[in-house]
Amino acid sequence: MSWQEILSINGYRVTQPRVRIMELLSGAGLPLTPQQIHAQLLAQGCDLGLVSVYRTLDLLAQLELVAIVYDPERNPGYVISSAGHHHHIVCQQCHQALEFSGSDDIDELIQRVEAETAFQVRDHLLQLYGICPGCQSK
C-alpha cells in the first residue's frame, strides 16, 4: 500500500506539503530535522511554512511512514520508514542512515528481559551507530 493510500484510508488528505516532505525524505538517505527539511524545501522553491513541517512530521510519524532517529550529538531527525522495519543504523561521520531488519534476535532478547523484569514489553527502540563503508575507506 502506498503512503498516499495510507493517508487517505486514515481520513487524511494528500496535500502539497505532505507530498513534498515525503518526496524529500525518500530521497534523502539520512535523518533530517524539521529545520533542515524546511530549508531544503525552500531552496527547491517550495514555499511552505515551518509549522507545516512540524505538523506533517507528527502525522507521518504517527502513521509510521517516517521514523525518528536519535543521535546524541544532534537534534532528532526523521527518516522514511518502510512498514515493518523499525531499526536504523547511522554513520557517525556522514550521517547516512540505513534500515535493517532485526526481529528474531530482538524477540529473543525481549522475552528474556520480560522474564527478568516482569515488565510487559510493548515497544522498543534500537539504533546502531558506526561507520559506513564509504567513510571507512577514507
Place this chain on the structure above:
Amino acid sequence: MSWQEILSINGYRVTQPRVRIMELLSGAGLPLTPQQIHAQLLAQGCDLGLVSVYRTLDLLAQLELVAIVYDPERNPGYVISSAGHHHHIVCQQCHQALEFSGSDDIDELIQRVEAETAFQVRDHLLQLYGICPGCQSK
C-alpha cells in the same frame, strides 16, 4: 569505583550541585528532565541554577554516570547508569525505568548487521517500553 572518584580521576571536582543531582537521580528510579531535576532540587531547598543542571548533566553523561532515556511522548530524561549496563526499560504508564543487561544477544545482532550492511558498528541505543509489574495489576 565511586562516581566521586570517577570525577576526581578525570580532573573534575566534587561540587555541591553535582552531589545533589547524583543523589536525586540515584533515588529517582525514573528518567528526569533537566527542568524536573531543577524543580525537585529547589523544592528540597537546594538553591541551584537551571544552567548548572544542564552543565552537570552534560558532564555526567559524558562520563557515563548517567544515561539518556528517550520517550516518544516526552522530553528526553536522565537516569543513573551503572557502568557497563547501557539499556533501560521504561514503563509507559508510571515511567519507572529499570536497567537490564543485554550484551550477548545484541553482540550477535550487531555482527549480523555488520555483515549485512558493511557498516562498522561502534555504539548502539536500545530501549524497551512496556508496562511494569505494578501497573499491570491495576
Place this chain on the structure above:
DNA sequence: GTATTTGCAAAAAGTTTGCAGGGAA
C-alpha cells in the same frame, strides 16, 4: 460544498553562552 489543512504571527518552552564572583583541592 465542506471539512481538513495551511500559513502567519506570536508566544511558549527549552537550551546555550559570557562573564564575574564563589568554592574545591
Place this chain on the structure above:
DNA sequence: TTCCCTGCAAACTTTTTGCAAATAC
C-alpha cells in the same frame, strides 16, 4: 592560592498555539 565551577542575565533555538484563508476531495 589556583583554577574550576556556579549563578545570573540575556540571547538563541526549537516547538506549539490560535485563527483566518486556502485547498483536497
